[in-house]
Amino acid sequence: MSDDDEITLGRIETEVALLMRFGEATRRATGTAEHRVLDRAAYVILRHLDNSGPQNVSALAAQLNLDGSTVTRQVSALQRDGLITRTPDPSDGRGTVISATTAGLQRMAAVRSARTRLYGDxxxxxxxxxxxxxxALLGRLNQALVNRNRRR
Structure with a gap:
């Protein structure tokens, strides 16, 4: 690796670290309640269910690169809040399929809209x-992260 490559990759590492830090700080500091109706984990799960449709916890965990027990805890909290439902998995009688409720999709849409306005500003x-x-570049970076995690 050349010195220029190492410098560039060091800049990328720093910028990604700052992006994650400032993104979280911005989310917490934003004054509107719309940003706070869902925590980050709930938002990500509901966005995924909205995009990919109902699925079992194992598939959800794999897609989000999370441990199944972590997703199970998050899903339980979402179910308590009426944001998802569980139904028996027709392909595995022991499992359940997770679906977003109308209330869950409405909350997720409100957060997405508030975040879109924030980035627009x-x-x-x-x-x-x-x-x-x-x-496009953020999409490529996220796909590279997904691909790396799948190879592990």
């Missing part, structure tokens, strides 16, 4: 091309 002076490039 923060990136208002960026060109459409720059925003599209950022979206």
């Amino acid at each position: 923060m990136l208002a002076d960026w060109s459409d091309e720059d925003r599209a490039t950022l979206a």
